[in-house]
Amino acid sequence: MGYSILPSTDLAGLAGDIANSQAAILTGGTPVVRPPEPIVASWKRAQEAGLAAERHAPPVIGITELDRRRAVHPLTPIIGSLQRLFEDSVDDAQMMMGIFDAEGLLLWRGGSRRVLSLGESLTFVEGSQWDEPSTATTAISLVIEKPRPLRVFGAEHYSRPLHDWYCAAAPIHDPRTGDLLGIVDLSGPALSWQPSATMLANTIATIGEHELSRLHLGRLADLRSGAAPQLAAIRGPALVVDEAGWVADSRGVTAPRRVATPAEGDHQFVPGMGMCISEPVGEGWLIRPVGPVNPVRAELDLRGEPTLVVGGDEEWRTVLTRRHAQILLLLSRSGESGLTAAALSHHLFGDGEHLVTVRAEMSRLRRAVGALVASRPYRLAPGVSLTMAADSDESSLEVTDALTPVRDDLPEPPRRPRGGRHQRPA
Template structure:
């Protein structure tokens, strides 16, 4: 059985449920429990109690309207694999009286399969399409706790925070993109508590592996299809270029040592690619050809701080500009001032926040900047792309909240000539 299981093989489920009920009541009352709750449960109950939730008064579920659910389904990468999950798990769910639920990364239930009787019981809990099953919304539950813990979670009976959920077990595991590592959602199997079977955990793990394997295969198939479509054209084209899909994943490279992904191309807008300089993306089939606009002259960029921060790139008809937030402007200057050696996440955290404790926030700020600036800024380490020259103009004018002026934002040129 999975190492994250709630119940050891051979356990008397009825007796264990009674013990957990006494544990739950004692903890909620602030009394010593007869046995300590599992650590994952204890952590979750602590989070939920800090939120002020009442186990005897469930919050209203307020599910999203059907059109909002359908929009989330269309936007979810899990839509590519949900039919396969249905085929694998749906027939088992009908025969075994449990539900198979798939949520998005926000904990919103997008799909639900199972026997009619079990679905009706779940409806009384608000466990239906469009409902949000995070800890903040419904207390300790496998979906919300798996999201909070970033790991698989199985809960049995009174390990749930809300008393109304004590008649259930639930086993949930996050699904990540096998390409980007991004959290896509959660697969959950739930059913009447006293029907919990030791194989449930393994079933959930198998379904996640199936989904992630199929997502990787679909990604590879899409790139292969793009390469096949482009083969006749690529045989006649000379010079450095990239062939990328609509998400910026590189299907083919020629004359350039590009990474596996570049910024997402946009029609009618030049982009900067390390090693190619300023490029014009050309729509092609299900992707884009990305080629230099001309000679590989340095890409000139200006960060204008005379008012609200504005980034201007290139010149003439191929130029573009974008507004930046104050934080994005500060990240850009810190990265540029670091030169070709660049900055690691810890160093950037120190530059932005004054300590090493905000590495995750620093990485997130770079991601937000790259959504605007594209490959002007490259990663590992963070630095300006090869051939990019940045001028900073205007007064510093930006301050950190509650702190002194951000000295990194003083005017002056900053350039990068490549290197790592």
């Protein structure tokens, strides 16, 4: 029932078999061949969502919004390198490349004029949206669902207007956090399928990740060099971090890889340093203690909106989502051994299949609470202790059993405004 696409494969014959099999699978019949399970699962989701197989009309944002998204996207500094790599590696006039963001928006594209013109007939244009709700089953939508290199050939696409095309895609991850940043997609007419397309897409994505890592390390080195005089003048522990909180240099303390995003005059806690203040230095920040170095004692207050309170010379607090509150409880109960992304997925969702969601939640949680949470595996940072305060009849958060999955339909708590001593980290 399964199949592979080899250089000797009869592409036209296989395309017909897949088209017949798609119709059979979606109507309860017996397929001639059976595509990979992620593709079949995507077909069924599209069918259940009421998407019409005859229709293909991805939404397209305006040029102003497209320019704004490009300007702030992490891949912008390396997009020229990726485009040149594609141009130097491909002499196929029937292959085009698209670079998408993590939500499936096409930010940049390249290829011959002929194939780009064909792509425009399918709305493969910059600013078009290619996630599953917009375009059903494509390599882009499948990589968003589970980030790994893959291809979609001919009628493996759910939408019939795409049956004459193939696409091969690979994820680009943030080398610092592992978060999905974007997707490389190579596409062309199905009968011109190149067996090396998936490998080439993955190679471009991997080189992109290396470029991002090189740029990041270079910026940290420049910041470290420029801030050396100020850091040398500090007595006691101190950190030099970039604008996003990544540590470039330190003295007198075992530095974490990253702290919460600094802001001038704001107080934040750093394990091993206690409550700290941030001062601009070059294109980053100098972080130093404003009080004695003590273990960090935090309390998760569940007697209203979930609120994390860190005691010390100056109390610091932030409102959390219900899911983030439950994750903190899970990490506290796990002790020094911590929890992997797969383990957290099992605790929160009842299975290990939500790794992308877990990593995204952990990224947001660490932005909210800074260096309270460590990673690899996820755990409370050394020196951090967490207690809980809750009403005896507390049930909306289901904190009496932190292994109970969090309900997705619970509303997000409102955010408190910045200012004074009650602040939310940037």
